[in-house]
Amino acid sequence: MKKYNLLQKQILQLKKEKNAVIVAHTYQTKEVQEIADLVGDSLQLSQFCASDTSQLIVFCGVHFMAESAKILSPQKTVLLPDIHAGCPMADMAKADDLVKLKERYPDAKVVCYINSTAEVKAVSDICCTSSNAVNIVKSLNAKQVIFVPDQNLGRYVSTFVPETQFILWEGYCRVHHRLQSVDLFDMKEAHPNALVAMHPECREETLEFADFIGSTKAIIDYVLEQDNNEFIIATEQGIIDRINILNPSKKLYLASECLLCKNMKKITLKKVKEALEENQYKIELEENIMNQARGCLQRMLEVPK
Numbered sequence: 001m002k003k004y005n006l007l008q009k010q011i012l013q014l015k016k017e018k019n020a021v022i023v024a025h026t027y028q029t030k031e032v033q034e035i036a037d038l039v040g041d042s043l044q045l046s047q048f049c050a051s052d053t054s055q056l057i058v059f060c061g062v063h064f065m066a067e068s069a070k071i072l073s074p075q076k077t078v079l080l081p082d083i084h085a086g087c088p089m090a091d092m093a094k095a096d097d098l099v100k101l102k103e104r105y106p107d108a109k110v111v112c113y114i115n116s117t118a119e120v121k122a123v124s125d126i127c128c129t130s131s132n133a134v135n136i137v138k139s140l141n142a143k144q145v146i147f148v149p150d151q152n153l154g155r156y157v158s159t160f161v162p163e164t165q166f167i168l169w170e171g172y173c174r175v176h177h178r179l180q181s182v183d184l185f186d187m188k189e190a191h192p193n194a195l196v197a198m199h200p201e202c203r204e205e206t207l208e209f210a211d212f213i214g215s216t217k218a219i220i221d222y223v224l225e226q227d228n229n230e231f232i233i234a235t236e237q238g239i240i241d242r243i244n245i246l247n248p249s250k251k252l253y254l255a256s257e258c259l260l261c262k263n264m265k266k267i268t269l270k271k272v273k274e275a276l277e278e279n280q281y282k283i284e285l286e287e288n289i290m291n292q293a294r295g296c297l298q299r300m301l302e303v304p305k
């Protein structure tokens with residue numbers, strides 16, 4: 001039987017009374033992950049929120065994730081326990097600038113990473129996450145693709161689709177972009193038997209150290225499936241708590257202390273409790289933006305695996 005602390009018990013009681021569902025991204029703290037009905041990567045969370053029947057979703061993640069849940073299920077109430085938990089990379093792309101870029105490349109398809117605002121999704125052709133990006137771009141059979149906002153993910157995806165010309169937005173994740181080749185070099189020296197698992201938001205030159213590159217879910221599956229017991233993890237540190245919950249025998253080394261997303265960590269148990277008590281903070285969006293952005297997300301969910 002799982003042992004919960006007092007705050008966790010209170011949250012689970014409130015959740016029951018309110019018929020709510022709690023979802024958490026894999027970068028959330030261990031104590032938040034423990035009270036969630038689903039812990040997953042951004043694709044899993046959006047699929048779950050689209051199909052689950054609960055009318056109240058408490059989203060433990062960052063703003064664009066809660067926004068995507070609201071876009072997919074506008075009739076539901078979606079709460080983000082800290083309204084300032086944003087994603088600086090999502091804010092690096094503004095819809096007006098994207099519209100201007102589209103005018104320069106009128107034949108290009110626009111693929112937006114789910115780490116983007118609803119306004120950017122509203123002017124994009126299709127969305128993607130880090131776990132399906134290659135498949136989504138391939139499905140388009142496009143000569144040109146504008147990939148927004150993560151240049152690192154876009155560059156990585158482009159290597160699988162050499163027939164497509166990529167126009168990359170210059171955005172990046174401050175957390176993953178901070179990781180340097182020297183960090184991985186030193187970690188490999190210190191742990192020569194460890195396999196290196198990396199997120200594609202890392203810089204191109206650092207990915208050369210990877211034994212495996214994938215989304216947070218793909219990294220978790222990879223670590224759990226390998227016979228090897230030691231891993232260097234090159235993505236946000238919350239994933240280490242997730243793997244420890246699933247298999248505490250794996251030895252995991254964080255590639256660098258810089259791999260901490262402060263925005264993800266803004267969600268605390270106390271704020272989750274307040275969210276349920278006060279019905280805060282509701283994600284609200286303009287209807288026409290929401291309708292246009294929904295097409296972009298739904299097209300992604302309809303692409304066969």
Ligand code: 13P
Nearest residue numbers: 041042129130215216217
């Ligand atoms: P995932 O798609 O792997 O969940 O990643 C989301 C994210 O924000 C990575 O920084």
Ligand code: SF4
Nearest residue numbers: 087088089173175261
């Ligand atoms: Fe955004 Fe990076 Fe945090 Fe992911 S880790 S939510 S991309 S800032």
